Amino acid sequence: MVTLADVARHAGVSASTVSYVLSGKRSISAPTRERIQHSIDALGYRPHAGARALASSRTDVLALMMPLRTGLYVPVLMEIAMAVTTTARSHGYDVLLLTGEEGPEAVRRVEGSAIADAMIVMDVGLDDPRLPHLRAAERPAVLIGLPTETAEAADTEGLDCVDLDFEAAGARCVEHLAGLGHTAIAVLGEPPAVYERGTGFAARTLTGFRAAASSHGVGLLHRPVDGTYAAVAAAVTRVFEERPGTTGIVVQNEAAVEPLLALLRHQGRAVPEDVSVVAICPDQVATHASVPLTAVSVPAQEMGRLAVERIVRRLEGERSGGTELIAPRLTPRASTGPAPAPAPSSSPSAATEDRRGHGGH
Amino acid sequence: MVTLADVARHAGVSASTVSYVLSGKRSISAPTRERIQHSIDALGYRPHAGARALASSRTDVLALMMPLRTGLYVPVLMEIAMAVTTTARSHGYDVLLLTGEEGPEAVRRVEGSAIADAMIVMDVGLDDPRLPHLRAAERPAVLIGLPTETAEAADTEGLDCVDLDFEAAGARCVEHLAGLGHTAIAVLGEPPAVYERGTGFAARTLTGFRAAASSHGVGLLHRPVDGTYAAVAAAVTRVFEERPGTTGIVVQNEAAVEPLLALLRHQGRAVPEDVSVVAICPDQVATHASVPLTAVSVPAQEMGRLAVERIVRRLEGERSGGTELIAPRLTPRASTGPAPAPAPSSSPSAATEDRRGHGGH
DNA sequence: TTGAAAGCGCTAACAG
DNA sequence: CTGTTAGCGCTTTCAA
Numbered sequence A, B: 001m002v003t004l005a006d007v008a009r010h011a012g013v014s015a016s017t018v019s020y021v022l023s024g025k026r027s028i029s030a031p032t033r034e035r036i037q038h039s040i041d042a043l044g045y046r047p048h049a050g051a052r053a054l055a056s057s058r059t060d061v062l063a064l065m066m067p068l069r070t071g072l073y074v075p076v077l078m079e080i081a082m083a084v085t086t087t088a089r090s091h092g093y094d095v096l097l098l099t100g101e102e103g104p105e106a107v108r109r110v111e112g113s114a115i116a117d118a119m120i121v122m123d124v125g126l127d128d129p130r131l132p133h134l135r136a137a138e139r140p141a142v143l144i145g146l147p148t149e150t151a152e153a154a155d156t157e158g159l160d161c162v163d164l165d166f167e168a169a170g171a172r173c174v175e176h177l178a179g180l181g182h183t184a185i186a187v188l189g190e191p192p193a194v195y196e197r198g199t200g201f202a203a204r205t206l207t208g209f210r211a212a213a214s215s216h217g218v219g220l221l222h223r224p225v226d227g228t229y230a231a232v233a234a235a236v237t238r239v240f241e242e243r244p245g246t247t248g249i250v251v252q253n254e255a256a257v258e259p260l261l262a263l264l265r266h267q268g269r270a271v272p273e274d275v276s277v278v279a280i281c282p283d284q285v286a287t288h289a290s291v292p293l294t295a296v297s298v299p300a301q302e303m304g305r306l307a308v309e310r311i312v313r314r315l316e317g318e319r320s321g322g323t324e325l326i327a328p329r330l331t332p333r334a335s336t337g338p339a340p341a342p343a344p345s346s347s348p349s350a351a352t353e354d355r356r357g358h359g360g361h
Numbered sequence C: 001t002t003g004a005a006a007g008c009g010c011t012a013a014c015a016g
Numbered sequence D: 001c002t003g004t005t006a007g008c009g010c011t012t013t014c015a016a
Helices: A004-011 A015-023 A030-043 A049-056 A074-090 A104-113 A131-136 A166-179 A192-196 A200-216 A229-242 A254-266 A283-288 A300-315 B004-011 B015-023 B030-043 B049-056 B074-090 B104-113 B130-136 B166-179 B192-196 B200-216 B229-242 B254-266 B283-288 B300-315
Strands: A061-065 A094-098 A118-121 A141-144 A160-164 A184-189 A219-224 A248-251 A276-281 A294-297 A323-326 B061-065 B094-098 B118-121 B141-144 B160-164 B184-189 B219-224 B248-251 B276-281 B294-297 B323-326
Touching: A004 A015, A004 A030, A015 A030, A049 B049, A061 A074, A061 A104, A074 A094, A074 A300, A074 B074, A074 B094, A094 A104, A094 B074, A104 A131, A118 A300, A141 A300, A160 A166, A160 A200, A160 A300, A166 A184, A166 A200, A166 A248, A166 A276, A166 A294, A184 A200, A184 A229, A192 A200, A192 A219, A200 A219, A219 A229, A229 A254, A248 A254, A254 A276, A276 A283, A283 A294, A300 A323, B004 B015, B004 B030, B015 B030, B061 B074, B061 B104, B074 B094, B074 B300, B094 B104, B104 B130, B118 B130, B118 B300, B141 B300, B160 B166, B160 B200, B160 B300, B166 B184, B166 B200, B166 B248, B166 B276, B166 B294, B184 B200, B184 B229, B192 B200, B192 B219, B200 B219, B219 B229, B229 B254, B248 B254, B254 B276, B276 B283, B283 B294, B300 B323
Parallel strands: A061 A094, A061 A118, A118 A141, A141 A160, A160 A323, A184 A219, A184 A248, A248 A276, A276 A294, B061 B094, B061 B118, B118 B141, B141 B160, B160 B323, B184 B219, B184 B248, B248 B276, B276 B294
Antiparallel strands: A094 B094
16 A cells, blocks of 8 residues: 555655645645655555544535435435535535434444544424434534424524525415416325425425415425325325315326326316416426426435535634525426406305315315 | 454453454464454444555445436346445445446545545446546455447456346347337337437347347338426327337337337237237336336346456456346237238338338238 | 564644 | 654554
8 A cells, every 4th residue: 555655755855845735724835745645546556444534534525414214205305415515525425324324323423433424414394303413413514404483493503504495485386376367275295204204395385385275375285195195195085075176286296297297187177277286396397298287396416416515614723603594496397377256155264274265175 | 443452452362263263264263262262242333434545555345337317227226236245245345336426536535545446337338438547446346237239249358247138138039029020110218318428238238139120121210318298299100100010119218118008009909919018127117017028138136246246256356247137038928929911012121220211011 | 371562554733 | 855753543463
């Protein structure tokens, strides 16, 4: 193995000089620098990561905690992971992948063993058991997600968070439909398991849906669904029985998109003439669906990139930056249109919540 | 930070004794061991990964090279990655995730910087530029995939490989259909890009398709397709124009599965009465398809697990284990049945290759 | 069964 | 602008 000492000898300088050429932490005369650089190339020298970590207390590694739990849409996670590794590399960092359910234990492991300089934490839950450990930890952490139901109630003290503003995203979807005259809307949400474990983004989106429905006087039904045709069919069928006047559907569940469109087709409901559909999903899914979908895009890449940039800044000494929410962007496509002529009478009175009807349909 | 020296002091022993308790590399009297263990717990000691790596030349990290290139089905990759991290943890290893197109450079980086003890390499191409570097490297590597078109022609000297036997898998699909009396078969393959860059598994499957078609006297058309409805429709339509007698379709492209089934439905071709469909895909996809698919399953988890177990054995001193192919398992489901009554005359003469017909249809 | 001590390869004062 | 030197925390001979 080629060591720094080898390079120093080869170049006829001291070890520290070589080290400083590598780190750039003090100025070296052009001639020596070139000579050293030449020796480095000639010998094919690479600094030993462990030695460097020991001496400098920096590993140049970021830990990515990505528990892959049921109900999550894998391609989005993967896209985030890719963006994280790519961005990290461009800043000189490698990425250690932590999946699995180690939870708090993994946090302690990273911290205690100095395995990574910082952590990026995904799939954040409302009462995430990792958070106390993250706050207590020396190393900085950034969450992709928020551990709260609303952006305001952010119990985010000492934690950096990056995420899509799902609350605004949910509201935006409802607003879009309300603006087109729809007054009865159904939401096909993430699988039940996702809500049950209190996943932050799902909870926040729901908050947004409800707030917008309330303020626009729109009726709203919310149905978690697994991403199977059967589950979607059951949910949608029930929705139309319970609220025959439903003309707008918001779907926040990538796996449910095609089943939904197939079902509507099957039921003879035209999109968007009979039913308008808005999705919250990656652009890729929205544009490739069998009907191009009006959608708020989930900017997976941007989330990964922002998280890394945030953490890198913190590692460079910057103070905690609090919460950074990406503003939702809704792109109108072929799946939404004006509400069809309404049934004879109707007098939408006030806000409406799940399973609590409001008069008029 | 709690160091080994702290523990030693706390327990009233020397540093080396603590180290040996941790590594178990020499016998320690029960009393001292317990005392030390108690100190470790009391102080919350964790060995410093960098220091350990420096002193022992072992990092307890495995590098996973997973370039995410276009045309690959992400959930399968993710499943492999998960299996890798999980299995690795159960053996005491962490996983460093390398995506991106660094290729050979990444291999050198891992090797030179002693960043990981071994590498697991995915998305192996026929003439993969990383291979020479892997052979030259000190650290062991295992490929998930084969860099060859056939299992025999394995230019696998000094490389460990783990994979599904895609060649046998391809053959198995054709045999299954041939056994049901189908004599004209079409293959919907991976996206063109996958073949163009010489991805090993796609090439090997094709080899298997062709060999089986040849030996069973079955006509075979092969069409790479992107996973879009339009691409599938174009390919299938052309197939039925070129070989109207086609009654069997093999699909090796997860994204094309639903578009294919939708198209057949749309064309009024019943599955399996008019057309039998066999897939090569994860069980998950086969069972959740709108028609449960007869399929050779892609055992993503098993591949990841085997790769790690293989590499762990090598790190423990075992010699290179060569190539290990998982035997394909075809599960009959609802998508295949006997070939429909054939057109009046036919005299299948001999083997048939892509785009070269054989008489009788 | 335990200790003492010499590094592993690098960084970062401290000196010049 | 460059060299000297003292560790970083752990493993592992060599001794006892």
